[in-house]
Amino acid sequence: MKLALAQLGVEATDLDGNLDRALAAIDAATARDADLLALPELWNVGYFSFDAYPRAAESITGSTLSELSDAAAERGLALLAGSIVEDLAASADAGVDVPEPEGLANTAVLFDADGERRAVYRKHHLFGYESAETRLLTPGEALPVVDMFGFGIGAITCYDLRFPEQFRALTDAGATLVLVPSAWPYPRVEHWETLPRARAVENLAYVATVNGAGAFEDAELLGRSTVYDPWGTTIASTDDEPALVTAEIDPGRVERVREEFPALRDRRDY
DSSP: EEEEEEOOOOOTTOOHHHHHHHHHHHHHHHHHTTTEEOOOTTTOOOOTTTHHHHHHHBBBBBHHHHHHHHHHHHHTTTEEEEEEEEHHHHHTTTTTSSSSSEEEEEEEEETTTOOOEEEEEEEEOOSSSSOOOHHHHHHOOOOEEETTEEEEEEEEOGGGGGGHHHHHHHHHTSSSSSEOOOOOBBTOHHHHHHHHHHHHHHHHHHHHEOEEEEOOOOOOEEEOOOEEESSOEEEEEESSSSEEEEEEEOHHHHHHHHHOOOGGGGGOOO
């Protein structure tokens, strides 16, 4: 399976321009014969544009995700549509199952190649360090894992990388590929490179981090979107400029690595 990560150049509050860049990434991924494309965290509004969250918020059945999923489905491309600011009340009104029928959430949605919504992940760990996320957003509860392309695909978002117990819960639910849409800024480069590699090693799974690129008033995204294999080896990566990262990944490799090095079988409960 060919995985593509769209490290989009994100412009603060430029909803139309950011959508155009996401649609262009769908075309670019299709041209490279990708099977699954992942977008970054809050790519349409910009993570650090906190004041714009309320006006950017919409249902997950709204125009932004609908346009993206339609465009991907026309090309036979599965899509993790990064994350958007979800208006939970609007989603509830549209018949979507939501944890709380009010407030906002940082929500990632996975569509299959037919444009069908297969999974909804709402960010669990809200970032409290120099961030308004904890004040503005409602944390999620569900940890969906979906069978696609021979993988058990799960998703977490950015700050969730710091919580290994969440990854282990995904592994217990069958995840063999974890997608990580993010908006990770400078200067924490070492954290960005170490944490997903550690999660891949701990869980003997593929981990793919897709970050944004671009500068905001108080932060600059560091890019470096990367695919790690089940040994924690980097198999594809890039720098801090907008880019499309692609990698061939194999579900059978997870099975072989877990058989060769059966650390998961040696776990003990505490």
